[in-house]
Amino acid sequence: MAFRRTCLTAVAAGLLVASTAAAETELTVYTAVEAEDLKRYAETFNQDHPDIKINWVRDSTGIITAKLLAEKNNPQADVIWGLAATSLLLLKTEGMLEAYAPKGVEKLDAKFVDKSTPPAWVGMDAWVASVCYNTVEAGKLGLTPPKTWKDLAKPEYAGHVIMPNPNSSGTGFLDVSSWLQIFGEDGGWDYMDKLHGNIARYTHSGSKPCKLAAAGEIPIGVSFAFRGAKSKAAGAPLEIIVPDEGVGWDMEATAIVAGTAKLEAAKTLVDWSVTKTANEMYNSGYAVVAMPGVAKPVEHFPDNLVEKMIDNDFEFAANNRKAILEEWQKRYDSKSEPKS
Structure with a gap:
């Protein structure tokens, strides 16, 4: 009987692990953010949302923009995080962005938010x-x-x-x-x-x-x-x-790729991108960030x-x-x- 209970416990634990793994959503995120910063963004986001894994695809702005345009009819990304606003304006005209007003967007400086209602992209910081x-x-x-x-x-x-x-x-x-x-x-x-x-x-x-x-x-x-x-x-x-x-x-900005099959998870990431926590992290490398009152002086600027x-x-x-x-x-x- 003890042996049977042990087996059942092991099976239940295995099912729990499998269920937890199955619940995790993976997002493919295209970015031009400096490579050394990506790990800390993902780790901090995962403190609040451990069920969403970010798979970064990182390159320079021009290459990421060209990649997105080349994939227009077969998108591979779910979210664009930290790409130049000028690139996102171009992608918007191509109909490639999913309009979405993230929770808390009203707290951002208006010049960091796309003028459409709802906005197609939201800014993070300026370089x-x-x-x-x-x-x-x-x-x-x-x-x-x-x-x-x-x-x-x-x-x-x-x-x-x-x-x-x-x-x-x-x-x-x-x-x-x-x-x-x-x-x-x-x-x-x-x-x-x-x-x-x-x-x-x-x-x-x-x-x-x-x-x-x-x-x-x-x-x-x-x-x-x-x-x-x-x-x-x-x-x-x-x-x-x-x-x-x-x-x-220019400003780094974030947007959801139109047609993503993981829309809810993508919205969760974009919601997080406009939080005070995220803006404080942007300020570690940028003197100007989207949320007023957050930015502190950056040494040697x-x-x-x-x-x-x-x-x-x-x-x-x-x-x-x-x-x-x-x-x-x-x-x-x-x-x-x-x-x-």
């Missing part, structure tokens, strides 16, 4: 362009710190500048689209023609130019302020320069960063994205790194 300037390496070369974007086109910087390829990198695209807004279309392309002569190479990552500058492999990397602040906090001899003309920016953010025309950037990228590719791709 802002900047120049990572290695003071030690620049000193060896006798360079002086640039004060403006146009300074980077001066002959003294020839071969000493690296920036991201906008076809691969969201940071690269916000640079290019912002220059077209700051200098006008003709002036923007004229500026980029001159800058191209000083570019050592174009990377396929927005953070890589700053990482290379931090490591001393190049004196000047056009990147974003978060990466510069993080590298400087780790001891890199960097000056984070905010050019006088103003800087481009330039004091004038927010005031230098241009009045970015996201609709212009999204609507002209394809034409801008094609023109850039035609003019400058000869200096791009090989794709890995």
Whole structure:
């Protein structure tokens, strides 16, 4: 009898484990968030929702955007987390997003929420362009710190500048689209023609130019302020320069992929993405987050960063994205790194 009870107990335990495993929902989430941050997001989310497993598919903004567009008729993702708002605006026009107003969305700054009702996407945080300037390496070369974007086109910087390829990198695209807004279309392309002569190479990552500058492999990397602040906090001899003309920016945002078979779990994740807890986590790497009153100063961020953010025309950037990228590719791709 004792043996029989033991067997029944074992069977019951096995059924319980099987039932628990069966209850777990797996979400495929496409993201351009820095790889080192994904684990902590998933772990914190799972503290509240242990029944939902996140399977991250991570790459740079341009590659994730192209992947989503290629899969338009056969979507593989359930949720998009941390992709540029300009990319999500494009996906929205293609009818690829499931409109949803997450619980608590009214607590967010309105500029971080899609204007449709219900919204097709919601913002998380903003990242802002900047120049990572290695003071030690620049000193060896006798360079002086640039004060403006146009300074980077001066002959003294020839071969000493690296920036991201906008076809691969969201940071690269916000640079290019912002220059077209700051200098006008003709002036923007004229500026980029001159800058191209000083570019050592174009990377396929927005953070890589700053990482290379931090490591001393190049004196000047056009990147974003978060990466510069993080590298400087780790001891890199960097000056984070905010050019006088103003800087481009974009926001990371989240959306549900239309047609997902896991809609309820996807909504749960998007609900969590707008919580105070999530916004506090965004603030560990970004000075500007979607929920007002949450952001605390980020060490080594330039004091004038927010005031230098241009009045970015996201609709212009999204609507002209394809034409801008094609023109850039035609003019400058000869200096791009090989794709890995």
